Amino acid sequence: MSELRHDPTTREWVIIAPERASRPQQEPKTQHAEELPDWDASCPFCLGNESQTPAEVFRIPASSEDSTWDVRVVPNRFPALTPEEDMTRREEGRFTRKIGGFGEHEVIIESPSHNTSMALMTYQQVEKVLTTYQQRYNTLKANPQLRFITIFKNYGWASGTSLIHPHSQLVATPIITPYYHRRFDVAHDYHADMGECLYCELLAEELEKKERIVAETEEFVVFHPYASRMPYETWIIPKEHSASFGLFPNSRFPELATVLKDILFCLYVKLDNPAFNLIIDTSTTVDEDDPYYHWHIRITPRLTTIAGFEIGSGIYISQALPEDTAKFMRECCYSLVKEGDIYLMPPV
């Protein structure tokens, strides 16, 4: 019994086909942090190897004597985009429009320790990473040539990461992508028609229905979207309307850090250390105050491979109902809360 489900935020359709989960398939495992050394001489992100990275652009100084820093931000050594490139549009022919690779590509080194991950760090450390995200976001948005800033994380082999040491990335581009154009257009049209934020209303419906909610705190809701593109796709969304992550108030970072770490810890324990991608989904840098968009965090575990049908047609086939995965995650949260392993995720 499969279904085609419509994503109200993108107007894309997703096929949800739970029977396909029985297909034979094996995915490579990501090494558990405890199997790794806490320091690796050849790792450019490890403590003491700071000279192996390009010059630092930001640091949170160390809170203990074990290190000289807690979080560092450096330009990516293999950048997709750089500030030195020219951003003029050029046409070499009628069908060959290009822009120089202008932009920023940074790496946020989340910890001096080689063998940790966001799921295993202290809440304080996760908070430092999140405030670093925002600090870099707000620094770069001051440049009006950077139209869009994507902060993301690849964790584990199947996520596309090339380095084990805990890190995230930031890419700032001179263009808004069609994927986001579509998200913004859909939200904008909804607001024009209904006078409300699509995401605020969607959230209200999810909270009323409850079946896809994983957890709810004072400020946040964690849920699995109705038309999830992949099993266990997880959104962390603030209850209060705000288009931009850049405007998220400082006072609320401790709660966000707790929610994020607890959710990643649940996934780590209950799905046995899955690879995942995380993205901060936010407005453009010039529309931070708009009434129609609503920033949130999207986590997509990489339990299956993106195959020819997805690449070719743009339709994702997911092998799990979000109602089932949300129920499973609720129960995980409940058991981990009871055992004292997490503490801010009361089941609904």
Place this chain on the structure above:
Amino acid sequence: MSELRHDPTTREWVIIAPERASRPQQEPKTQHAEELPDWDASCPFCLGNESQTPAEVFRIPASSEDSTWDVRVVPNRFPALTPEEDMTRREEGRFTRKIGGFGEHEVIIESPSHNTSMALMTYQQVEKVLTTYQQRYNTLKANPQLRFITIFKNYGWASGTSLIHPHSQLVATPIITPYYHRRFDVAHDYHADMGECLYCELLAEELEKKERIVAETEEFVVFHPYASRMPYETWIIPKEHSASFGLFPNSRFPELATVLKDILFCLYVKLDNPAFNLIIDTSTTVDEDDPYYHWHIRITPRLTTIAGFEIGSGIYISQALPEDTAKFMRECCYSLVKEGDIYLMPPV
């Protein structure tokens, strides 16, 4: 030196960043056919194991006494969509629109042999597979409820395949995906503005510039698109305008089979058996005669992993310039033609 390149067929931007190819990364290898047995007792697609699949819907009878069939088509045992489902649109809430999983999901078993691939088959066998694609396409398009038919192939571990035995798949859906809506809209707008097919004009420009052409035959052009989403993305496009693969004339299948097999053989030899996805990109089933779309085959080798930035932002980062990869492939073709291993790919 990276670039942002604009895809005139989708209006998407792609980042081409060749320096990132130096990043450390390892991909799992796909087993070479010669390392595999020619028959596997547990493989549902092997000769003699026909009872392990759902009942056959099409077959090309054997041309030799070694087998009872040359190509078989069966419903997928783990279907994403099935014809039994109801296709009524339903709304369980304001943001939860769905359609039952109505559609077709078939498997084209390309050969009775377990240890071959399209790159290694005879030209005659590849032609049989391609005519089977078209036969199934044209049979299913008679059902007006099936709006769009995607024929695709996942080859090798990193492509998302779950079975080794050479096979392709067909998925027919009651909806057109936003990705194709976009492709059709862009082509439609171009035709409205210019009175010509976007793809015909693009092809003329590529043939004039030559730098991204891999090969040219009487009826086909093989090239690497200007804004390739992945390194070695390859298009095989008929010179003559036609919106639909369903209308491709029978008399031209031998040439198409030769071009396809030769290109896959070049990739197999020169990139050491890469995983890839292949897709038949075609019009909707009701617009087969339209003047604005132009069917083609897209091959996307899976040399790198689709990561968080691609999933989150919709922008692909490719690590190779299509001018460089096309030149490399031209030289491959040339050497293989000279050695007599391929024969219908004269370098331009």
